[in-house]
Each structure stands twice: as C-alpha cells, then as structure tokens.
Amino acid sequence: MRTKTLKKNTINVVTLGCSKNVYDSEVLMGQLRANNKTVVHEEEGNIVVINTCGFIANAKEESVNTILEYVQKKEDGMVDKVFVTGCLSERYKPDLQKEIPNVDQYFGTTELPGLLKALGADYKHELIGERHTTTPKNYAYLKIAEGCDRPCSFCAIPIMRGKHRSTPIEDLVTEAEKLAAKGVKELILIAQDLTYYGLDLYKKRALAELLKELVKVEGIEWIRLHYAFPTGFPMEVLEVMKQEEKICNYIDIPLQHISDPILKSMRRGTTMEKTNRLLHEFRKAVPEMAIRTTLITGYPGESDADFNTLKEWVREMRFERLGCFTYSHEENTHAYNLTDDVPEDIKMQRANEIMEIQSQISWELNQEKIGKIFRVLIDRKEGGYYVGRTEFDSPDVDNEVLINSEDGYLRTGEFYNVKIHAAEDFDLYGTVEA
Numbered sequence: 001m002r003t004k005t006l007k008k009n010t011i012n013v014v015t016l017g018c019s020k021n022v023y024d025s026e027v028l029m030g031q032l033r034a035n036n037k038t039v040v041h042e043e044e045g046n047i048v049v050i051n052t053c054g055f056i057a058n059a060k061e062e063s064v065n066t067i068l069e070y071v072q073k074k075e076d077g078m079v080d081k082v083f084v085t086g087c088l089s090e091r092y093k094p095d096l097q098k099e100i101p102n103v104d105q106y107f108g109t110t111e112l113p114g115l116l117k118a119l120g121a122d123y124k125h126e127l128i129g130e131r132h133t134t135t136p137k138n139y140a141y142l143k144i145a146e147g148c149d150r151p152c153s154f155c156a157i158p159i160m161r162g163k164h165r166s167t168p169i170e171d172l173v174t175e176a177e178k179l180a181a182k183g184v185k186e187l188i189l190i191a192q193d194l195t196y197y198g199l200d201l202y203k204k205r206a207l208a209e210l211l212k213e214l215v216k217v218e219g220i221e222w223i224r225l226h227y228a229f230p231t232g233f234p235m236e237v238l239e240v241m242k243q244e245e246k247i248c249n250y251i252d253i254p255l256q257h258i259s260d261p262i263l264k265s266m267r268r269g270t271t272m273e274k275t276n277r278l279l280h281e282f283r284k285a286v287p288e289m290a291i292r293t294t295l296i297t298g299y300p301g302e303s304d305a306d307f308n309t310l311k312e313w314v315r316e317m318r319f320e321r322l323g324c325f326t327y328s329h330e331e332n333t334h335a336y337n338l339t340d341d342v343p344e345d346i347k348m349q350r351a352n353e354i355m356e357i358q359s360q361i362s363w364e365l366n367q368e369k370i371g372k373i374f375r376v377l378i379d380r381k382e383g384g385y386y387v388g389r390t391e392f393d394s395p396d397v398d399n400e401v402l403i404n405s406e407d408g409y410l411r412t413g414e415f416y417n418v419k420i421h422a423a424e425d426f427d428l429y430g431t432v433e434a
Contacts, residue, residue: 017053
C-alpha cells in the first residue's frame with residue numbers, strides 16, 4: 001500500500017531516552033544529510049528511525065509503545081518503512097524481532113554503518129563533529145566517551161553500550177569548534193562516566209586536560225559537566241573549574257544512595273564517609289558550586305532504617321539540585337539475582353518523600369537569590385515569559401529563570417544580567433538589568 005503522507009523520501013528520526021541518545025540521533029542525522037538525504041526530527045516522514053531507550057522499565061515501555069505506534073502507521077499505509085536502533089534494540093533484538101516482526105530491521109548501538117546502508121547512505125568516516133543538532137541553538141551535548149566499565153549492580157548500560165571508550169581530545173575540540181561556528185554557546189559534556197575519561201587512551205584520567213583545551217574554543221562561553229562518578233574523581237578538575245570562567249560552577253554526580261549496606265550491595269565502591277568527604281572537598285574547593293545528584297529508592301533490601309538514613313542525609317547535605325527514581329529490576333544485572341522485595345507503592349512513596357524534602361530545600365535556597373543579579377542564558381520564549389538559566393542550571397532538569405516578555409524584547413541564545421525579584425520551589429522570576 002502506498003503511503004498517504006506528502007513527505008516522500010523523508011527520514012523521520014524519533015529520539016527516546018537520555019541526552020546520549022539525543023547525541024546519537026544527531027550524529028545519524030548529520031551522516032544522512034551528508035549523503036543528501038532529507039531528514040527531519042520527530043516530524044512527518046515516510047521512513048521512520050526510532051532511537052530507543054532500554055534503561056529501566058518505564059523507558060522500555062515507552063520505546064515498545066512507540067515502535068508499535070509506527071508499525072501500526074506502516075500497516076495503515078501512513079509510512080513506508082520502520083527501523084529501530086538504540087539501547088532497547090541492542091539489548092532485546094531477538095525478542096523484538098520475534099514479538100514485533102513488522103519492523104523492517106533492528107540495529108544495535110554500534111551498528112550505525114549498517115543502519116545507514118539500510119537507509120541508502122554510506123558511513124562517512126571523515127565527518128568528525130558533523131551533527132544535525134536538535135537542541136536549541138545556544139547549547140549542545142558533547143559526548144566525550146561511550147560505554148562504561150563500572151560494575152554497578154542495578155545498571156544495564158554496560159550490556160547495551162559496552163566498555164568505556166574515550167574520544168580523543170583533538171576530535172572533541174574539532175567538534176566543539178564546529179558547534180561554536182553554528183552559534184552554540186554552551187557545551188554540556190556527557191558520558192556514562194566523565195571521571196573515567198582518558199584512562200583507555202592516555203593511561204590517566206584526562207578530564208582536566210580536556211577542559212583546558214575546550215575553554216580555548218572561541219564562541220563557547222559555558223562548559224557544563226554531567227554524570228561524574230564519585231569513585232576516583234580527578235580532583236584537579238576542581239582547580240580548572242575554579243580558574244576557568246567558562247566552566248560552570250556545576251556538577252552532576254549521581255550518588256544513588258548513602259546507606260552503607262545499600263552502597264555495598266549496589267557495588268558502588270564507596271561508603272557514606274567517603275562520599276561525604278568528597279562532597280566536602282567539592283564545596284571547599286568551589287564554594288559556589290551547584291551539585292546535582294540522583295538517588296534510587298526501593299533497591300532490594302532497602303529497609304526503613306536505610307531509607308531514614310537517606311532522608312536525613314538529604315536534609316543535611318542540602319543539594320542544590322536533586323532527582324529521585326524508583327528501583328527497576330533489570331534482567332542480566334547483578335541485582336537481578338536479589339529479591340525485588342520493596343513493593344512498588346513503597347518505592348514511589350519513598351521517592352515522593354525525598355522530593356518533598358528537596359522541594360523545601362530548593363525553595364529555601366532560591367529565597368536567598370532574591371535581590372541578586374545572575375548571568376542568564378535565554379533558551380526560549382514560552383507563553384508570556386522568556387525562559388533562561390543561570391550557570392547553576394542544566395536544561396530540562398533544573399531551575400529556570402522567567403522574565404516577563406512585556407518588559408522588553410530579548411534574543412534567545414543571548415546572555416543577560418537578570419535581577420531576581422521572586423522565587424518558587426524550582427522557578428526564579430527576574431528583570432533584566434540595564
């Protein structure tokens with residue numbers, strides 16, 4: 001049956017999951033455009049590529065539902081072909097092929113050349129840093145490494161992404177230069193583990209050296225660090241952060257839990273004492289740093305005592321930014337051998353309790369910002385407000401600064417000095433200073 005869509009020979013890339021998937025989709029789209037293919041992102045096209053997530057139960061469910069949605073569109077004659085790539089496809093390809101056979105072809109996370117060939121394109125090795133960015137023009141993700149060597153018991157990422165592989169510094173600088181030439185002003189460094197960067201290539205942790213090279217890129221004004229691991233953190237990074245204005249006083253360091261028995265079972269390689277010492281070092285070295293972390297509730301064996309320890313610690317540490325997830329029992333992980341013994345409603349109740357505590361902390365910290373002036377990068381206009389962020393906030397997950405659009409015209413992608421006049425739990429309201 002011929003498709004009813006008007007956009008013939010158009011490849012629609014649909015992205016699910018985390019920022020690493022966003023990056024991978026952008027690389028795919030860059031390759032397709034270099035092959036003179038018409039490609040769109042989450043719009044209409046008669047050929048669909050779904051970049052899936054397979055991390056936890058909710059993400060897997062969303063990915064499967066999206067595949068089923070497009071397979072139905074194919075059966076209804078609305079699209080011609082459906083291809084599936086990404087983490088879910090890497091992890092469950094045989095099952096997917098059996099359960100959803102109407103997909104034209106499945107590809108894993110390392111099969112980009114094969115996917116391109118199926119789409120009638122050639123993989124071009126010379127395209128270092130060539131991407132079709134899908135984020136607002138002022139910021140972009142820069143993936144500095146792929147895979148992970150950590151043995152965390154709850155995590156399936158090594159199954160889907162393989163061992164840690166760093167990208168050479170010179171290639172990352174080239175990519176940053178190309179992004180800057182497009183108008184990107186903020187680089188958000190991502191990897192499964194930033195702190196491991198360089199060990200495979202340079203036989204040492206080289207994140208600090210990478211940062212020293214990236215700050216030289218003209219046009220880049222902010223560099224933000226995401227997904228650092230608490231064990232083996234290269235402390236020289238803090239010195240670079242302190243010395244270089246371009247590096248945001250911000251770090252995303254997922255700590256997952258703080259009760260020693262849970263940390264041991266999670267195979268995190270650290271303890272409450274070591275974690276607290278590290279956080280103290282962070283705040284001592286860069287007092288104004290905003291620390292973002294993520295936590296897991298309902299891990300197997302998490303007792304009331306373990307959870308109370310976690311709650312009290314969150315109150316005590318007063319993280320600037322915090323997210324909380326419920327444990328997902330993932331096959332082929334070490335924790336899958338444990339009994340998933342915390343009921344789902346208790347997992348969710350505990351996560352909500354943590355976020356209630358954090359909401360109050362965030363409100364209190366935001367009240368301290370009233371009357372102060374911050375440098376704000378404008379991301380977009382939404383409703384009656386321009387929406388921007390300070391250096392202490394990452395897109396989509398952190399606080400936003402709202403500026404009444406009736407007060408005057410602002411350019412998205414530009415920096416302004418903004419005085420805060422009101423604050424809520426997760427939003428700040430301000431006016432631009434002349």
